[in-house]
Amino acid sequence: xxxxxxxxxxxxxxxFLSYDYYMLYLKGLRNTMIIAVLASLIGxxxxxxxxxxxxxxxxxxxxxVLDGIARLYVTIIRGTPVVLQLFIGYFVIFATMKSFTxxxxxxxxxxxxxALVFGINSGAYxxxxxxxxxxxxxxxxxxxxxxxxxxxxxxxxRIVLPQALKSAIPTMFNEFITLVKETSVAGYVGIIDLMxxxxxxxxxxxxxxxxxxxxxxxxxxxxxILQRIQKILERRFxxxxx
Amino acid sequence: MKGNDLKYSGSLIQIKGLYxxxxxxxxxxxxxxxxxxxxxxxxxxxxxxxxSTILRCMNxxxxxxxxxxxxxxxxxxxxxxxxxxxxIRLSKTYQKMLVDAExxxxxxxxxxxxxxxxxxxxxxxxxxxxxGGEYKSAIKTLYKSNFSDINITRQKxxxxxxxxxxxxxxxxxxxxxxxxxxxxxxSKAQAEEKGMELLKRIGLEDKANVYPSTLSGGQKQRIAxxxxxxxxxxxxxFDEPTSALDPEMVGEVLELMKELAAEGMTMVVVTHEMxxxxxxxxxxxxxxDGVIKEENxxxxxxxxxxxxxxxxxxxxxL
Ligand SMILES: Nc1ncnc2c1ncn2[C@@H]1O[C@H](COP(=O)(O)OP(=O)(O)O)[C@@H](O)[C@H]1O
Ligand SMILES: [Mg+2]
Numbered sequence: 001x002x003x004x005x006x007x008x009x010x011x012x013x014x015x016f017l018s019y020d021y022y023m024l025y026l027k028g029l030r031n032t033m034i035i036a037v038l039a040s041l042i043g044x045x046x047x048x049x050x051x052x053x054x055x056x057x058x059x060x061x062x063x064x065v066l067d068g069i070a071r072l073y074v075t076i077i078r079g080t081p082v083v084l085q086l087f088i089g090y091f092v093i094f095a096t097m098k099s100f101t102x103x104x105x106x107x108x109x110x111x112x113x114x115a116l117v118f119g120i121n122s123g124a125y126x127x128x129x130x131x132x133x134x135x136x137x138x139x140x141x142x143x144x145x146x147x148x149x150x151x152x153x154x155x156x157x158r159i160v161l162p163q164a165l166k167s168a169i170p171t172m173f174n175e176f177i178t179l180v181k182e183t184s185v186a187g188y189v190g191i192i193d194l195m196x197x198x199x200x201x202x203x204x205x206x207x208x209x210x211x212x213x214x215x216x217x218x219x220x221x222x223x224x225i226l227q228r229i230q231k232i233l234e235r236r237f238x239x240x241x242x
Numbered sequence: 243m244k245g246n247d248l249k250y251s252g253s254l255i256q257i258k259g260l261y262x263x264x265x266x267x268x269x270x271x272x273x274x275x276x277x278x279x280x281x282x283x284x285x286x287x288x289x290x291x292x293x294s295t296i297l298r299c300m301n302x303x304x305x306x307x308x309x310x311x312x313x314x315x316x317x318x319x320x321x322x323x324x325x326x327x328x329x330i331r332l333s334k335t336y337q338k339m340l341v342d343a344e345x346x347x348x349x350x351x352x353x354x355x356x357x358x359x360x361x362x363x364x365x366x367x368x369x370x371x372x373x374g375g376e377y378k379s380a381i382k383t384l385y386k387s388n389f390s391d392i393n394i395t396r397q398k399x400x401x402x403x404x405x406x407x408x409x410x411x412x413x414x415x416x417x418x419x420x421x422x423x424x425x426x427x428x429s430k431a432q433a434e435e436k437g438m439e440l441l442k443r444i445g446l447e448d449k450a451n452v453y454p455s456t457l458s459g460g461q462k463q464r465i466a467x468x469x470x471x472x473x474x475x476x477x478x479x480f481d482e483p484t485s486a487l488d489p490e491m492v493g494e495v496l497e498l499m500k501e502l503a504a505e506g507m508t509m510v511v512v513t514h515e516m517x518x519x520x521x522x523x524x525x526x527x528x529x530x531d532g533v534i535k536e537e538n539x540x541x542x543x544x545x546x547x548x549x550x551x552x553x554x555x556x557x558x559x560l
Contacts, residue, residue, distance in 0.1 A: 144407035149397035
């Protein structure tokens with residue numbers, strides 16, 4: 001039994017402590033979090049714009065065309081795998097950028113491209129969450145506002161949106177948690193995220209399982225922390241209005 | 243171009259030849275009536291007969307398919323050309339048909355030709371087929387002094403819903419002050435003073451700072467009523483205001499409505515409360531299958547129903 005723990009410790013030492021390997025994990029984690037945070041901010045922005053277009057009254061041609069584009073965007077993003085979107089984003093955008101010789105593109109720019117791709121991806125899901133929250137608000141709320149002479153916009157921002165956000169914000173935070181895990185495919189296009197660290201360590205010392213488990217534990221800890229924050233958010237929003 | 247004016251009957255609300263379709267379903271099939279200042283009009287009828295729809299058309303929560311709604315002499319809907327021969331005469335369709343009719347050579351009097359063409363245009367709905375948006379915008383320009391801004395008009399038309407529709411994210415006081423303050427009709431202090439006065443009137447001044455979810459149905463509905471009153475409307479529309487209430491709370495809401503009636507408020511009330519109709523109404527409308535089947539003061543309405551469907555309806559509800 002003690003031999004087992006001794007081995008385990010040696011493996012952990014080899015894969016985490018020696019050669020300052022833990023710094024590598026930290027660097028990977030940092031990149032993972034940069035991509036996830038940036039992507040969810042971009043996603044939030046795109047989500048808000050997309051939702052705005054989809055729910056605004058369609059009383060002219062421009063709104064109808066924009067609505068069509070928004071629908072197409074959501075359909076395409078939700079209908080294709082995120083890895084594929086990453087490949088297309090990375091090879092198409094990044095390669096095009098690189099071909100402009102007059103400005104130098106550093107390899108680390110990959111992170112920004114990934115953040116953008118994941119942001120565009122997340123925007124589609126965020127908009128569905130937001131739209132769902134808005135549609136869940138009783139139609140009578142808008143009618144009551146309009147019957148008092150308030151405009152659609154005033155009623156929307158003062159009455160409907162605050163109620164929609166109450167249910168949507170915790171769910172959108174959930175989207176962020178998903179994003180933290182989903183970005184683990186970024187390594188496919190050469191970005192050094194947390195997941196990618198396993199490859200480095202394995203090439204150095206031929207150990208496979210231990211780094212995988214270390215990475216699993218790091219993801220788990222991060223996700224558990226975020227889930228706690230989400231619970232607090234949920235309670236916060238449920239409390240207002242009591 | 244000189245602006246034209248259409249005739250104003252002097253009624254507070256005037257409904258002319260109203261039709262409403264929801265997709266293929268025709269819900270209103272030609273409703274016309276007028277609501278005069280100070281009148282209390284009660285609308286009764288079986289479920290699905292279009293009572294809510296006609297009420298919701300009065301403040302344009304539903305947009306009529308054909309017909310016109312007038313409020314204090316201004317049009318809420320677009321002009322319905324079929325209701326105005328003089329406007330039909332402006333159309334290319336009419337002018338072309340007139341030329342055609344005159345070229346056939348038979349000597350009918352001009353008035354008869356005119357009447358026949360107008361009847362044919364109405365019957366075959368030719369304006370919709372042959373006249374484009376050009377015609378619509380031309381009459382819109384010509385009669386623009388007749389149109390009102392719907393958001394301004396709605397300030398004068400209070401509405402009370404079956405399910406109260408208090409703003410869930412606002413306190414009772416915020417419910418009462420949001421619209422008057424946002425629309426710059428009152429300062430925040432003035433609006434709150436008025437709000438408090440209204441709350442005192444219904445004995446709920448201690449509820450000013452609670453959220454609607456903590457209130458009983460009867461309290462919610464009375465607050466919904468004073469929320470509309472806070473706008474100082476010229477008319478109040480009620481859509482089955484007591485139908486969603488527990489029986490013991492119906493009384494308090496009807497009491498408040500009777501007070502309003504006594505104070506001279508113009509009211510249009512869709513309800514199943516026959517006692518209220520008998521006591522308060524100056525006129526009762528019976529709606530059935532998208533039309534007004536009968537329209538009379540309560541005495542005559544209950545004592546002497548003529549329409550068979552109304553007799554049947556009354557035998558069930560009385
Ligand atoms: N927004 C809508 N879309 C489709 N059908 C509707 C809508 N509103 C009402 N209807 C239909 O119109 C008919 C009349 O409805 P309503 O005016 O609410 O009747 P009432 O108030 O007399 O019970 C019903 O058959 C109802 O299902
Ligand atoms: Mg109804």
